[in-house]
Amino acid sequence: MKEKKLRSQEWYGRKGKDGFIYRSWMKNQGLPHHLFEGEKPVIGICNTYSELTPCNAHFRELAEAVKRGVWEAGGFPLEFPVMSLGECSIKPTAMLFRNLASMDVEESIRANPMDGVILLCGCDKTTPSLVMGAASVNLPTMVVSGGPMLAGWFKGKKIGTSDVWRFAEQYKKGELSEEEFVAAEAAMSRSRGHCAPMGTASSMAAMVEALGLALPDNATIPAADSRRKVLAHMAGMRIVEMVKEDLKMTDILTRKAFENAIMVNAAIGGSTNFILHLLAIARRIGVELDIEDFDKFSANIPLIANIQPSGEHFVEDLFYAGGMPAVMKEIQNILHRDLITVNGKTIGENIADAACYNRDLIGTLEKPFKPESGIAVLKGNLCPNGAVLKPSAATPSLLQHRGQAVVFEDIDDYKRRIDDPELDVTPESVLVLKNVGPKGYPGMPEVGNMALPAKILAQGISDMVRISDGRMSGTGFGTVVLHVSPESAIGGNLALVRNGDWVTLDVPNRSLMLEVSEEELEERRTSFKSMNLGYDRGYVNLFIQNVNQAHEGVDFDFLVGASGPEVKRDSH
Incomplete structure (x- = not known):
């Protein structure tokens, strides 16, 4: 041939x-x-290195390791930069720019002479943006993640990003001094890499491993571990072979691969942001996937990995216990094991010899760490197109709850009033935050896990039911309903909630209801006025005009569907 x-x-x-x-x-x-x-196949190394993205600040070294592998295998590596999204510092939210970064990646790959691509990504939005962009071009492609940072230590205990919320509450209550707060800040991020718990960054790294887009152990090798560079070197070698085999993303990203990713995300207690990103990737590659699939394929999967925020330990510890292959082996009987992956082997072959070295970290289907995991997709008159909640991060007693709404019209209203001693709120209340969805913020920020009112914290209460059309950090926790769709900014029923309305949350029955009649809602709708966000130019205006809703992945309507890598006319 x-x-x-x-x-x-x-x-x-x-x-x-x-x-x-x-x-x-x-x-x-x-x-x-x-x-x-x-x-020699030209291998593009798509690098999200940036000193403004601390999670990815070691990617120059990682790229060099990839290049060594490409050279060894007879390829020709060429590194190129794309927009880098630093979750911890970019304003107003990195999610606003995920689609922009994906366009950068897509057009950079399509417009340049490369035969295969290595995607270097770590911080939350860098992984989905790179995968989305590459999927739209469909060359042989592999992901190399940056790896989690080593867990921090504070007062003799391991700490990570999930502890930020706890420290903030302790500081608010006067249980942590200013000096201690600063000391914890310095102790938490003690090495290169992304967040130490199973936040969105590690959930994304696990996602690409479960999909088959990354080599085994990609998700959990710590960034500071020399084996991370070894993995990058091996990826560089393998991508050259993938080009020769013409093993493209469409060969790997099948419908069953997406089902596997959902099941694995459930087993690790992964981020709710996973839903938005996987939906967007599926739509780019042309696979039918909808929000109900996330409930369907994770409903009977318990928490296997005992990792924060749903569990107790950190991703670094999970690597030492056997990593993602060991977790996947525990649920192998329900995974699609015959699917091809980037190393040319099937999922089944990749996990066949995996072993668990610590049962405090990796449980079994018979003896899980928590019976409830995965993503609960809720429906009801408050969220006709869906809303989501992570049961493994919630308080069990609040999963069925009826309370009166305490409404905040937007994030500024919330910040002004949440600690007001006169705020009419009780532990049974339901906190409702509007206008933090895809269009309403814009960009759908991670503010859904609202800090509780000071007067509630003073009573020793650590959780309340919270509802919004926004997102939550993958390191966050609590009984938090997110991604309410349609969002309030476009007139979804969330916009019509008023103080004192009764709200019923019933997670076992997947229901979220506002106890207001349809007639009353129609009456309220007549007085609804959409917000004037004040953006009439540039990218943000483009975002507002073209972004899809949460249940559709928050991608741009004009980016859905792949268009291939064809080279058209020259400019010379």
Whole structure:
């Protein structure tokens, strides 16, 4: 069989003026002519390195490890930068720019001479944005994650990002001094890497491993561990073989692969943000997936990995206990094990020899750490298109609850009034936050796990039912209903909730109801006025005009569906 011509040769294999131009300027980097003669696949290393993205600040070194692997396997590595999204500092929220970064990735890959791609990503939105963009081009592609940071230590105990919420409450109540608060701040982020618990970053790394887009152990090797560089080196070697095999993303990202990812996310108590990102990826690659699938395929899967925020330990510890292969082996009988992955082996082959080395970290289906895990998808008149809640991070006694609404019209209203001693709130109240959805903020920020009112914390209460059309950090916890769709900013029923309305949450029956008649809701709707957000130009205006709702993945309507890697006309 005739070997397929390398895509990069559409550039470097040209004769005459065009080939001269494509090759000559590249040679100013000291690259010899034989690299352009068509025998070595060009591997693009898509790098989200940035000092403004601390989780990814070690990616220069990781890229060098990938390059060593590519060279060893006979490839030609070329690194290129794309927009980097630093969750901890970017304003107003990294989610606002996920789609922009995905466009950067898609067009960078499509427009440049590469035959295969390594995606270097770590911080929360960098993984989905890179995978979304690459999926729209569909070349042989592999993900190398940056890895979790080592757990911090404070007052003799391990700490991680989930402890931020606890420290904030203790500081608010005067149980932690200013000096202790600053000391904890310095102690928490003690190494390179992304968040130490099973937050969104690690959930995304687990997602790509479960999908088959990354090598085994990609999700859990700590960033500071030398084995992270070894994995990057091996990925560099393997991507060259993937190009020769023409193993593309569509070969790996099948409907069953997405089902596997949902089941694995349940077993690890992964982030609720996982839903938005997996939906967006599925729509880019052309796989039918809807919000009900997240409930259907995780409903009977308990918490297998004892990792914060749903459990007790950290992702670093999970690696030492056997990593994702060991977790997946515990649920192997319900996984689709015959699916191909980037290393050329099936899921079943990749986990066949996996072993658990610590039963305090990895449980079994018969003896899990918590019976409830996964994602509960709620429906009702408050969320006709769905809302989500993570049972493993919630208070069991609040999973069935009826209370009166305490309403905050937007995040600024919440910040002004939440600690007001006159706030009419009790532990039985339901906190409702409006206008923090995809369009309403805009960008759907991680404010859904609202800090409790000071007067409630003073009573020793640590959890209340909270409802919003926003998101929650993957490191957060509590009885928090998120992603209410349609959002309040476009006139969803959440916009019509008033102080004192009775709200009923029934997670076992997957219901969220506002105890207001349809007639009354219609009457209230006549006085609804959409917010004027004041954005009439630029990217934010584009976002508001074109973004889909939460149950659709919050992608742009014009980006849904792949369009392939074809090279069109030259400019020369």
